[in-house]
Amino acid sequence: MAKGHSFLSHKLHSLLGLFPIGLFLLFHLTANYQATRGAEAFNQTVGLIENVPFVLVLEFVFIYLPILFHAVYGLYIAFQAKQNVGNFGYFRNQMFLWQRVTGVITLIFIVWHVWETRIQKALGAHVDYDMMANILSSPAMIVFYTIGIISTTFHFSNGLWSFLVHWGITVGPRSQRIATFLTLGVFVVVTFIGLRAMSAFIL
Numbered sequence: 001m002a003k004g005h006s007f008l009s010h011k012l013h014s015l016l017g018l019f020p021i022g023l024f025l026l027f028h029l030t031a032n033y034q035a036t037r038g039a040e041a042f043n044q045t046v047g048l049i050e051n052v053p054f055v056l057v058l059e060f061v062f063i064y065l066p067i068l069f070h071a072v073y074g075l076y077i078a079f080q081a082k083q084n085v086g087n088f089g090y091f092r093n094q095m096f097l098w099q100r101v102t103g104v105i106t107l108i109f110i111v112w113h114v115w116e117t118r119i120q121k122a123l124g125a126h127v128d129y130d131m132m133a134n135i136l137s138s139p140a141m142i143v144f145y146t147i148g149i150i151s152t153t154f155h156f157s158n159g160l161w162s163f164l165v166h167w168g169i170t171v172g173p174r175s176q177r178i179a180t181f182l183t184l185g186v187f188v189v190v191t192f193i194g195l196r197a198m199s200a201f202i203l
Helices: 002-018 021-037 039-051 055-082 091-122 131-137 139-168 173-200
Strands: none
Touching: 002 021, 002 139, 021 039, 021 055, 021 173, 039 131, 039 139, 039 173, 055 091, 091 131, 091 139, 139 173
């Protein structure tokens, strides 16, 4: 029973990492990328999102609750799993370790980012270009956001590789090797979008 429950939890954890969390990450970074077109373009994008009917309910159901489960179960995996990096230093074992490390960093980053934006909005602040520019006016925040974005995009991209394996899509060494290169490409592209979007708020 316990093994069956663990198997299902692991499957759900993997699935939620891609749907809807991964899709939301891509959407969020793409929306932020509009800042490269100027403050007005970014503010218009934010306005369109916030005018979506029942946006708060949608955020809780499709973003916050999935992230909560993914984070809690991910922390359980991080502290229970045996990485064996000291004994087996091959590439995939290193990726297993860094998936756990970036998971913790990503969780810290998300909590802080939500505090600085969504919670502040609930307290009366206005989410717009000026808010993000103000946040990133500090060199320390630029470093923090850079680390957070890279950790998040790595966690997503490497998690995509794990998803393909756990769901039986890439079962052989050749298909897994191809998936490694494809997910590496995803990491490079998504990281560029995230960092380029961030740079647009740095005045």
